[in-house]
Amino acid sequence: MHKGVYGAGLSKSGALSIRYLVEKRTAPESILRPLRIGFCNSKKITKIAAGCGFSLFANNNELYGSGLNNFYQLGGAVNDRKIDRSEQYYIGGKKIALPTDSGKILDIAAGRLHCLISTENKIYALGNNSHGQCGQDPEKHQFVTHNRANDQLLNILLPDNAKVVKVHCTLDTSFLLLNDGRILSFGLGEDGQTGNGIKGKTSWIPQEVGGDIKGEKIVRIGGSADTLLAANENGDLFAWGLNEYGQLQIVTDEIQVDYPRHLAFKLGSIVSVGATGSSCIISNSDGLVYTWGAQILGLGPEVSSIPRPMLLDPPLFSSVVNEDGIVSRVFSGCYSMGALTTGGNLFVWGVNRFGSLALGHSDDQFFPFQVFLPEQVRNVSLGPDHSLFITV
Amino acid sequence: MKVALTSKDIWQLLNGVLCVYKPRDISLTSIKKRIVNRIVEEGNTYDDSMNSIPLIEMPIVEPHPETEALMVVGTRQQLDYRRHPLMAGKAFRAEDIMIEQITELEPASSGICAFAIGSECYRLDDLRHQAWINTYRMIGKFGEQIDKHYIRGKVVDKAPYEHVTRHKLQKLLTRLRAQYKRASFELAEVDIKSQAAFELARKGVPRPRILDTPVVYNASVNNFNSPYFGLTIQVTGETDYFLRAFIHELGCSLGTIACTKQLRRIRMDVLGKDHALLDKELNVVNIIRNILLCNNALDLAKKERKNR
Numbered sequence: 001m002h003k004g005v006y007g008a009g010l011s012k013s014g015a016l017s018i019r020y021l022v023e024k025r026t027a028p029e030s031i032l033r034p035l036r037i038g039f040c041n042s043k044k045i046t047k048i049a050a051g052c053g054f055s056l057f058a059n060n061n062e063l064y065g066s067g068l069n070n071f072y073q074l075g076g077a078v079n080d081r082k083i084d085r086s087e088q089y090y091i092g093g094k095k096i097a098l099p100t101d102s103g104k105i106l107d108i109a110a111g112r113l114h115c116l117i118s119t120e121n122k123i124y125a126l127g128n129n130s131h132g133q134c135g136q137d138p139e140k141h142q143f144v145t146h147n148r149a150n151d152q153l154l155n156i157l158l159p160d161n162a163k164v165v166k167v168h169c170t171l172d173t174s175f176l177l178l179n180d181g182r183i184l185s186f187g188l189g190e191d192g193q194t195g196n197g198i199k200g201k202t203s204w205i206p207q208e209v210g211g212d213i214k215g216e217k218i219v220r221i222g223g224s225a226d227t228l229l230a231a232n233e234n235g236d237l238f239a240w241g242l243n244e245y246g247q248l249q250i251v252t253d254e255i256q257v258d259y260p261r262h263l264a265f266k267l268g269s270i271v272s273v274g275a276t277g278s279s280c281i282i283s284n285s286d287g288l289v290y291t292w293g294a295q296i297l298g299l300g301p302e303v304s305s306i307p308r309p310m311l312l313d314p315p316l317f318s319s320v321v322n323e324d325g326i327v328s329r330v331f332s333g334c335y336s337m338g339a340l341t342t343g344g345n346l347f348v349w350g351v352n353r354f355g356s357l358a359l360g361h362s363d364d365q366f367f368p369f370q371v372f373l374p375e376q377v378r379n380v381s382l383g384p385d386h387s388l389f390i391t392v
Numbered sequence: 393m394k395v396a397l398t399s400k401d402i403w404q405l406l407n408g409v410l411c412v413y414k415p416r417d418i419s420l421t422s423i424k425k426r427i428v429n430r431i432v433e434e435g436n437t438y439d440d441s442m443n444s445i446p447l448i449e450m451p452i453v454e455p456h457p458e459t460e461a462l463m464v465v466g467t468r469q470q471l472d473y474r475r476h477p478l479m480a481g482k483a484f485r486a487e488d489i490m491i492e493q494i495t496e497l498e499p500a501s502s503g504i505c506a507f508a509i510g511s512e513c514y515r516l517d518d519l520r521h522q523a524w525i526n527t528y529r530m531i532g533k534f535g536e537q538i539d540k541h542y543i544r545g546k547v548v549d550k551a552p553y554e555h556v557t558r559h560k561l562q563k564l565l566t567r568l569r570a571q572y573k574r575a576s577f578e579l580a581e582v583d584i585k586s587q588a589a590f591e592l593a594r595k596g597v598p599r600p601r602i603l604d605t606p607v608v609y610n611a612s613v614n615n616f617n618s619p620y621f622g623l624t625i626q627v628t629g630e631t632d633y634f635l636r637a638f639i640h641e642l643g644c645s646l647g648t649i650a651c652t653k654q655l656r657r658i659r660m661d662v663l664g665k666d667h668a669l670l671d672k673e674l675n676v677v678n679i680i681r682n683i684l685l686c687n688n689a690l691d692l693a694k695k696e697r698k699n700r
Contacts, residue, residue, distance in 0.1 A: 364585075370573065
């Protein structure tokens with residue numbers, strides 16, 4: 001079985017890595033249906049990340065990128081008048097060289113203008129660093145990218161040699177999930193995204209996220225905009241960040257929550273979390289999906305604001321008759337949400353920016369609708385202007 | 393637990409839906425005849441009306457010895473010949489049993505058939521309005537076209553088929569499923585951007601209100617051995633001809649032609665292979681058990697639909 005990567009959404013940034021879409025003037029600007037990305041065909045891609053106008057694809061050993069590179073999101077040597085090695089954008093995919101002593105690639109994540117890569121031995125960040133989201137001092141490095149010879153990359157120094165299990169990016173903030181359950185955060189913290197109360201000049205140093213999370217063994221983290229959710233190994237839920245739409249209304253009315261708070265919903269053991277700019281989504285070990293917050297929640301056009309989680313009935317996720325809709329994972333972009341069932345069927349809903357919902361039309365989708373892909377879906381990344389899917 | 397059945401009991405129980413597995417090359421009418429004949433033959437063995445003919449008092453009429461007028465002089469006991477089986481017929485007669493098929497199936501196809509027996513025949517329209525979603529397993533062959541798309545027919549056309557791969561077929565079926573999914577909302581007369589669409593979707597798959605328009609809910613490839621391929625299709629409002637033409641259209645969309653080699657219905661909404669009686673199992677006891685089973689299944693399904 002060959003792993004395939006499909007993409008949908010804004011094509012003219014080159015993020016879909018399909019050259020003729022950018023070269024031909026008559027090619028559509030928005031791809032409304034999932035299109036197979038030929039560049040990834042024989043590369044056995046297992047990890048994907050969709051950023052703002054750029055994409056990352058990785059297997060265990062190699063990392064590739066495509067799309068915008070104006071802030072060095074995809075690395076490469078600095079472009080100056082004498083040596084122009086880095087392009088402003090890549091329309092057909094390019095290999096991102098990692099230093100040879102890195103080891104295997106474990107996880108990748110993409111934010112608005114930066115990305116994170118975790119390997120066995122080092123953690124790397126590429127791209128814009130004006131808020132410190134690449135883990136370096138913004139006064140010394142406005143952006144982080146390769147050296148001239150394209151073989152070295154600044155890596156992020158971590159306190160006490162922690163081992164990173166997962167990396168996660170929101171728009172301008174970065175998070176590292178360690179194997180002992182702690183979360184380190186760095187980057188923009190003005191709305192409380194860093195979760196450790198640190199804002200301003202020193203927010204570039206990776207610091208542990210505190211609040212109710214201190215002492216907990218966190219295993220999942222999610223959130224694509226300014227609200228963050230996390231779950232520990234027992235399935236308890238924690239949240240912090242922006243509360244403008246009532247995402248944390250159960251514990252507080254403050255618009256900004258600087259330290260994580262425990263959300264004591266009695267919804268079973270939470271196994272998957274996500275948050276858009278105005279709403280939150282979780283799924284538990286029984287395969288049930290709950291959403292709350294504001295704007296498009298998946299309960300139809302008339303339900304636009306709920307303070308407490310509401311169940312999305314399982315029949316919404318069953319694609320054929322007599323098949324239970326048991327959801328294994330949920331995903332969130334800045335404007336859209338998705339749910340993947342155990343059978344490999346993917347359902348999405350939300351604002352349909354540039355057709356990135358891949359439903360075949362450019363209207364917003366108010367309740368979960370299936371994305372039809374030829375094979376079973378394994379992984380999804382919903383970005384702000386395009387989406388990527390990995391199928392078996 | 394053995395229950396003694398009388399012919400009266402049998403008549404009362406023969407009302408409902410019967411589920412039978414029709415083998416290939418037998419028409420629906422012959423299956424119906426077979427069922428009716430079995431019921432009549434066996435039912436009549438339960439008939440003990442020979443022993444239970446009541447006695448009645450018949451008046452003895454004789455002319456008056458003098459006036460020649462007819463007058464009743466007494467009564468005598470005799471059998472009520474109105475109830476004699478040679479006069480009234482046995483308990484079961486073929487013409488009395490009402491049996492109708494719920495959907496058609498061609499002789500060359502096989503699979504589960506549902507019949508309405510007895511008073512259920514008056515509710516056939518209701519049953520058909522429920523828009524049952526049926527599952528079929530079909531085997532098709534690329535590269536040949538048969539006269540009128542029959543399964544056993546004359547080959548009228550041939551075309552090259554080597555370029556068709558499993559992946560191409562899967563992509564085509566994916567596109568079809570997406571189109572039909574959208575169409576199923578339109579056929580249920582609901583705007584996909586409305587709250588009503590969400591209410592419909594949360595109850596499960598939207599069933600069409602306009603009948604006779606086939607909607608394919610799921611089509612997936614089971615196996616692919618060029619030129620033969622196996623599909624599982626879940627569809628509502630279909631006819632046998634639609635399915636055979638569907639295979640042909642698949643072939644046309646892939647740049648070749650196709651014909652159906654085998655068509656088998658494996659599910660009728662809630663009635664599956666476990667509910668179906670085989671030909672050799674057709675006797676009165678099994679038929680009655682099956683009717684009770686199917687009636688139960690359909691009632692449960694109705695209740696669940698109402699609860700949603």
